[in-house]
Amino acid sequence: MFLLSSGVFLWSLAHLLKRIAPAFRASLGNLGKGLIAVAILISVLMMVFGYQQVETTHYWGRNPAMVGINNLLMLLAVYLLVVSVVKSALANRVRHLQLSAVKTWAIAHLMVNGDSASFVLFGGLLAWAVISVILINKAGKPELEKRPTSLVRELIAAIVTAVLFGAIAMAHMKLGYPVFG
Structure with a gap:
């Protein structure tokens, strides 16, 4: 469940960063766009593999x-x-x-x-x-x-x-x- 939860958290953080920390996000400039894109891709992989592998109730x-x-x-x-x-x-x-x-x-x-x-x-x-x-x-x-x-x-x-x-x-x-x- 950790991988799945972490994936959802990373997705949310990557998407909300501009809203919750606009100055920090702006300070990253164009590099920030790439970092956010990578974070979103990693979060999707974490969610997919986490969902497939988790034992659930x-x-x-x-x-x-x-x-x-x-x-x-x-x-x-x-x-x-x-x-x-x-x-x-x-x-x-x-x-x-x-x-x-x-x-x-x-x-x-x-x-x-x-x-x-x-x-x-x-x-x-x-x-x-x-x-x-x-x-x-x-x-x-x-x-x-x-x-x-x-x-x-x-x-x-x-x-x-x-x-x-x-x-x-x-x-x-x-x-x-x-x-x-």
Whole structure:
């Protein structure tokens, strides 16, 4: 559990450094960007290997209703992530699209993974995303950019979401994680 917890902590620290210690982060200059990127990569590896290797206590299991809700929430999480890049109409209405995607992803996974390792991984990343939104908003809510929307952007967002969701589902199935049952 130490490797997993450390990975979640390193991820959170690397992402929050600019918010909790802006002077220190600024003093690192461009070198800081590289150090943060390396820290994030290491944290992801720690989380992946830590989650795979940890012995965990199970509190609840999967059931068909929760799996269905999980899949719908995951579709929403992927859509929020895609919208943050494609800038479709929803980008004009929702702040923090990527952090909203992480929160949705974490909640979806907590619903179907009732074990202590999942609490650390998904709960920890949910806490990081919530704290990030609070700190960003505390610094001053940026105005939402009002971008022109188009049917083309909406179609691109829908198609990319479907393809990405399908790829994620296939990767989960190949890795032995059930997706539809």
